[in-house]
Amino acid sequence: MSDLEIADRLRRDGLRLYIGPFVTRIRVTLPGLAEHIRFLYTDTPLDDSDGLIDFDIKLGPPPGIRRWLGLGATVYVDDVMQFMPFDPAIAVPMFEWGINWCVFNRPHQYLILHAAVLERGGHAVIMPGPPGSGKSTLCAALSLRGWRLLSDEVAMIRPSDRMILPLPRPVGLKEESIEVIRRFEPSAFVSRPWPGTKKGTIAHMRMPPESVARAGEMASPAWIVCPKYTSGATSRFEPIHRSQAMLYAADDAFNYSLLARVGFETLADVVESCGCFEFTYDDLDAAVKAFDELVPTMSTPMEGVGA
Amino acid sequence: MTISNDLLLSALRDPACTVRFSLRDWNAVLRRARIARIVARLAHLIEEQGIIEKIPERVRDHFVAAHAEAAQHARIVRWEVNRIEHALTGIDTDVILLKGAAYVITGLPPARGRLISDVDIMVPKDRIDQVERALIDRGWGTMKLDNYDQRYYRTWMHELPPLRHEQRQSVLDLHHTILPPTGRLHPDPALLREDAIPVGVGRLKVLSPTDMLLHSAAHMFQDGELSGSIRDLADMADLMKVGGEQPGFWDGLVDRAERLDLARPLFYALRFAQRFLGADVPDAVTRQAARFGPAWPVRTLMDALVSRSVLPGDGEKRYDGSAGARTALYIRSHWLRMPPRLLTRHLWQKSLTSWAAMSGKEPPEQAA
Numbered sequence: 001m002s003d004l005e006i007a008d009r010l011r012r013d014g015l016r017l018y019i020g021p022f023v024t025r026i027r028v029t030l031p032g033l034a035e036h037i038r039f040l041y042t043d044t045p046l047d048d049s050d051g052l053i054d055f056d057i058k059l060g061p062p063p064g065i066r067r068w069l070g071l072g073a074t075v076y077v078d079d080v081m082q083f084m085p086f087d088p089a090i091a092v093p094m095f096e097w098g099i100n101w102c103v104f105n106r107p108h109q110y111l112i113l114h115a116a117v118l119e120r121g122g123h124a125v126i127m128p129g130p131p132g133s134g135k136s137t138l139c140a141a142l143s144l145r146g147w148r149l150l151s152d153e154v155a156m157i158r159p160s161d162r163m164i165l166p167l168p169r170p171v172g173l174k175e176e177s178i179e180v181i182r183r184f185e186p187s188a189f190v191s192r193p194w195p196g197t198k199k200g201t202i203a204h205m206r207m208p209p210e211s212v213a214r215a216g217e218m219a220s221p222a223w224i225v226c227p228k229y230t231s232g233a234t235s236r237f238e239p240i241h242r243s244q245a246m247l248y249a250a251d252d253a254f255n256y257s258l259l260a261r262v263g264f265e266t267l268a269d270v271v272e273s274c275g276c277f278e279f280t281y282d283d284l285d286a287a288v289k290a291f292d293e294l295v296p297t298m299s300t301p302m303e304g305v306g307a
Numbered sequence: 308m309t310i311s312n313d314l315l316l317s318a319l320r321d322p323a324c325t326v327r328f329s330l331r332d333w334n335a336v337l338r339r340a341r342i343a344r345i346v347a348r349l350a351h352l353i354e355e356q357g358i359i360e361k362i363p364e365r366v367r368d369h370f371v372a373a374h375a376e377a378a379q380h381a382r383i384v385r386w387e388v389n390r391i392e393h394a395l396t397g398i399d400t401d402v403i404l405l406k407g408a409a410y411v412i413t414g415l416p417p418a419r420g421r422l423i424s425d426v427d428i429m430v431p432k433d434r435i436d437q438v439e440r441a442l443i444d445r446g447w448g449t450m451k452l453d454n455y456d457q458r459y460y461r462t463w464m465h466e467l468p469p470l471r472h473e474q475r476q477s478v479l480d481l482h483h484t485i486l487p488p489t490g491r492l493h494p495d496p497a498l499l500r501e502d503a504i505p506v507g508v509g510r511l512k513v514l515s516p517t518d519m520l521l522h523s524a525a526h527m528f529q530d531g532e533l534s535g536s537i538r539d540l541a542d543m544a545d546l547m548k549v550g551g552e553q554p555g556f557w558d559g560l561v562d563r564a565e566r567l568d569l570a571r572p573l574f575y576a577l578r579f580a581q582r583f584l585g586a587d588v589p590d591a592v593t594r595q596a597a598r599f600g601p602a603w604p605v606r607t608l609m610d611a612l613v614s615r616s617v618l619p620g621d622g623e624k625r626y627d628g629s630a631g632a633r634t635a636l637y638i639r640s641h642w643l644r645m646p647p648r649l650l651t652r653h654l655w656q657k658s659l660t661s662w663a664a665m666s667g668k669e670p671p672e673q674a675a
Contacts, residue, residue: 052330052365056338078338079620108372258379 007034016047020167022054029060055102114252117150123222134229149211163218170204235290245276322352342619347373347420394445409513417542425478432483524576570599
């Protein structure tokens with residue numbers, strides 16, 4: 001599809017994208033955004049079946065008098081305004097946060113942790129991390145070096161079998177991380193930067209095509225790694241106690257307490273089956289190397305750690 | 308689409324018909340059920356029919372998610388009620404739980420799949436200051452309001468400004484009666500207390516089944532904004548159903564409504580619950596209530612306004628008259644709350660406040 005066709009569909013009935021297990025309908029009635037959305041979601045399959053819509057997102061002018069005055073933009077979910085009106089100049093990051101809003105607040109059929117998830121050889125690493133821990137940067141780097149990206153924001157765990165569902169979406173990069181990733185992998189598809197958001201300057205890295213192509217393949221949790229970017233540090237895994245890993249993961253989760261007992265039991269099982277580490281790092285190449293060494297050593301018995 | 312073949316209404320009235328819904332139908336139904344906060348309720352209705360296996364799996368996922376959310380709300384409400392009871396231990400007063408909290412604690416059908424944003428309780432007016440102080444001592448705080456809003460609540464309303472618990476962030480509305488004293492109708496809270504029913508062992512009570520229905524009607528047709536209030540109407544249909552199973556419920560209903568000055572809201576509740584949700588009301592009761600209905604021009608107007616606005620809007624339509632109906636009902640709800648002079652003053656003060664907010668200035672203080 002050309003930008004023109006995409007813009008036309010965005011304006012009318014909307015584009016329906018398969019974002020992981022969710023059909024997301026996207027409508028955009030502001031001009032000039034089609035090329036950016038196409039840039040990020042170019043590999044994402046379209047749903048033309050007129051089937052069920054899980055998330056319905058619209059980016060457009062705010063309602064009421066502001067619309068006629070041409071003031072600002074906002075994000076609607078199910079046609080209900082979800083964000084306070086904002087400057088259209090930051091429409092793309094706000095649009096991505098609109099999808100986040102749906103993912104964080106809706107699919108309570110899954111346990112949803114705030115963590116990046118990557119997979120290699122069928123084993124998934126869950127990386128919870130508060131802002132500043134370097135979670136997204138490390139996640140982007142790993143996804144450019146052979147780890148399959150499941151998500152840079154959410155570990156979506158199915159309570160029935162404790163499997164993690166992929167949700168391939170662009171990786172959000174903040175401030176210096178944008179340049180770090182561009183230097184780390186010049187061929188990475190990093191969007192233009194969007195300054196002026198409440199989190200500073202934001203850019204998005206398009207998810208690798210493999211990540212999108214394998215969106216239907218779940219992964220079983222093998223490690224919980226809490227990244228800690230530390231200037232000048234050498235890459236190092238430090239085992240932590242399972243109870244501590246459980247707290248890290250639960251602390252920032254989106255619906256751990258909402259799911260009550262199901263949330264506790266699911267997370268406890270996941271933690272039980274994982275090797276748990278804190279990971280300090282500075283240099284990304286060295287960090288990737290350390291992660292690659294995780295695979296052979298850590299997929300073998302982990303009982304010793306944190307037990 | 309007219310209201311009679313609206314899919315969401317059909318699903319509420321006859322849940323079995325949902326097995327024939329296409330995914331496209333479900334898109335329309337789920338979207339509006341979400342806006343009306345009744346997804347989990349709809350799921351319950353369908354499950355009660357034993358037909359959940361016939362519903363597409365992707366739709367069932369939405370139901371699972373909605374159930375989890377509603378369960379969380381019920382859990383929170385039970386804990387909040389526990390904490391309120393604890394906070395009021397030393398005070399010699401009955402505490403009547405209203406609306407959502409009452410449904411959850413008694414397990415009445417409107418509790419099924421309910422999302423509850425705040426807990427409402429009612430205490431006698433001469434105890435309300437003491438109760439408020441006790442709650443504040445136990446961690447609730449008055450939500451930040453400007454002086455005008457504080458005075459608006461304390462002088463003219465049937466409830467104090469909302470209280471928010473500082474740690475749990477839960478919101479509590481403390482009432483001394485069920486309608487604003489400035490409004491047209493004046494149900495006597497002493498009568499409500501007389502018939503209230505104890506729950507559990509403490510001093511917690513709930514309104515009698517009849518009064519619950521009348522309160523819900525008062526809330527929807529006298530005090531609330533009416534638009535998008537399909538959930539309230541569904542509550543009333545549920546209360547009519549369970550109430551009707553008890554002897555004497557229908558016989559005493561209209562008389563009780565008249566005694567509480569709530570016959571007009573009851574007239575509307577019966578009319579629209581029958582019309583939109585197929586509620587089963589005995590003919591004698593309908594006839595008895597008809598005496599309290601408005602004259603035909605108003606009745607026709609209300610029929611038109613309510614049928615255009617009781618369901619959440621469908622954003623895909625540009626203009627179907629529902630925006631106008633909503634505005635009309637918003638104005639009506641204010642009209643019913645306050646006499647004209649007070650209303651003028653209220654709207655004037657509100658417009659000054661929003662003007663001040665836009666221009667970044669403090670609103671001018673107005674003498675009480």
